[in-house]
Each structure stands twice: as C-alpha cells, then as structure tokens.
Amino acid sequence: MVRSLDLPKSDVVLRQVAQVLERQNRVEYEAREFTEREAVEVRLQAARILRWVSSELPP
Numbered sequence: 001m002v003r004s005l006d007l008p009k010s011d012v013v014l015r016q017v018a019q020v021l022e023r024q025n026r027v028e029y030e031a032r033e034f035t036e037r038e039a040v041e042v043r044l045q046a047a048r049i050l051r052w053v054s055s056e057l058p059p
Helices: 010-029 036-056
Strands: none
Touching: 010 036
16 A cells, blocks of 8 residues: 555655564564564664654645
8 A cells, every 4th residue: 555655765664564564473473572672673663664654644
C-alpha cells in the first residue's frame, strides 16, 4: 500500500518496516525474548517510521 502511494523516501521506510517485522518474526518463531539491544534498535526504527508517517499526513 505504501509503495503504491509513491511517497518520498517510501523505499527506505519500507526496508525499515521489513527489518522490524523480520526481527519480530525471528523472536516469535525462535521462542525467545528480545535482548535489550534488539529492543532499543527496534524502538528506534519504529520511532523513525512513525515520524515519517506523521510528516506525510496532512495537518
């Protein structure tokens, strides 16, 4: 859906979303918890994604 909107930097954001989902799936299917470092990294990526989405929404 994001790709079809042809928004600036959407390719970068889509890669970030894919990385977050990949990590989430790995933790889920390996039946282990995030390390603190992984949790911090995922939180930072999610914050970047949220900032980008917020910047693209109309006021």
